[in-house]
Amino acid sequence: MTTTAAETSRERPASLWPAAHAADARRPRSLQTKIGASDTVCARRAGYLLHGRTPTDAGEKRKAILGTFLHVGMLEAAREEYGWIIERRVEDDTIRGHIDAVQVDKDTASRLPKRLRPSLPAEETTVEDIKTKSPFQWDTVLRHGASDAEVRQVLLYADLLRTEGFADIDGQRQLARLGPLPVGRIRFRFINRDNGDDHVQEMPFSAERARGARWWVEQVRAAQAPEDLPRTFPGPGLSAICDNCPFKTACWGAAIAGQRPQSILVHDDAERERTLAEYVEVSEQIKPLKDRLKELRAQLDGSKPGAYGDNVLSWSGGKPTKADDVDAMVALYRQAGLSVPMAPDAAAMKAQLKTADIPVPQRLDHDRRTAVSINVTVRKKP
Ligand code: SF4
Structure with missing residues (x-):
């Protein structure tokens, strides 16, 4: 039997990313058109989703998909080893979300059927969110912890659990029967996608801060159109979130050359x-x-790399740069029996013209442009 091209590409796909993108697009979060707690990163973007606008940009999703795969593995391990409640829906009339993990307290655990009881109850019921981060974001995570948008998202999950309990849907009816739970704290578990380092940040649940998060959602819901909502981020080229936003073109218009x-x-x-x-x-x-900053940089010159107080000093760069080895290229050409091209030596010709005090002729190269710099000076008063 002959194998068709389509069958061959399925048997030996060059890349698994098309399959990963297709699977990601079928995930409940990707199909969600109601406002979800995880959509509360940017007010304008939440507005586009809430109004059911069609995404205008595909964006780069591979990092997000890797993050999802990591999530699934880590959460499954926490469920198997500690009996944590993972990936559960919470919702009310205005907002919904999937909580990564809930570690219930002893009292709540005792109300659960034996098979759902955790082996490690928490001192107080804790809502946990796992965030995977790139090595470039890691220093910011260690210094500043969760961003405002990340805190808002988890406060919304925790507040839904505190006021409504788990959603009463198939697969979690027994959890829903627990009713509203007394959430005591929220926890972020950051995982470095590059080396697996993790960093935990915990904070008490604050009903007042949760009210602030709810108010943010209300503002989004009250807007007549997404365009009435503020852009939370400064735009493509200045924010990675905008660079990968599925509504980039809707928000900023088509690129002007x-x-x-x-x-x-x-x-x-x-x-x-x-x-x-x-x-x-x-x-x-x-x-x-x-x-x-320049002064301080100069003072640190020559300091040995290492930990000093709260900060770690290291140096990069300072290595010789690479240049084309013309002699080696000529030798390779000769070895291969190829004729060595005899291009005019522009550098020597320029030097000769300069010595003779003759201006070097130049033409405009329209393929290469100088960087556009902004210059601002004080206007002369008339
Ligand atoms: S492009 Fe940026 S500012 Fe605009 S909706 Fe997307 S995330 Fe928000």
Whole structure:
């Protein structure tokens, strides 16, 4: 029997990413059009989802998919080893979400059927969220912990559990029978996607902060259109979240050649004047800090790498750069019996012209452009 091309590509796929993307698109979160707690990262984006707008951009999803795979493995291990309640739905009339893990307290555990009872109850019922991070984000995680958006998301999960309990749906009816649970704390478990390092951050559950998160959701729900909602992030090229946002084009418009997407925010000369004035003000504010940074950098020159107080010093760079080895190339050509191209020696010709005080002829290269720099000077009063 002959194997068709389609069968061969299924038997020996060059990449598993198409399958991973297809599986990800079928996940409940990817199909969700109601506002979900995990959609509360950006107000404008939450608005697009809530209004059922069709995504305009595919975005790069491989990192997110890897994160999902890691989640599944870690959560399954926590369920098998400790009996944690994992991946469960919580919802009310306005918002819903999937909690990564709940570690119930002793009292709540005693109300569960034996087979669902955890081997390790918590001192107080804890809602846990696992976040996978790249090595580039790791230092920020260790220094600052969860972002405002991440805290908002988990506060919403915890508040839904505290006020409604687990959703009464197939597969978790017994959990739903527990009713609202007394959530005592929330926990973030950050995992470094590169080396597996983990970092745990815990905080008491605060009903007041949860009210703030609910208020944020109410603002999104109250908007007549997504465009009425603020953009939480500064846009493509300045924020990785915007770079990978499925509504990037809806939010910022189609790219204009040679212009940054943020330029759509300035409509007329009055706005240009305000933006320029703020640019000057911010430049003046950061100048002393930049100068001080240069001084401190100079003082640290030659210091040995290592831990000093709360910070770890290391150095990178300082290595010889690579350049084309023309002699080796000529030798290789000769070995292979190829003729060595005899291009004019531009550097020597330029040097000769300069010695003779003759200007070096130049032409415009339209394929390469100089970087566009902004220059602002004080306007002369008439
Ligand atoms: S592009 Fe950025 S600002 Fe716009 S909706 Fe997406 S995340 Fe929000």
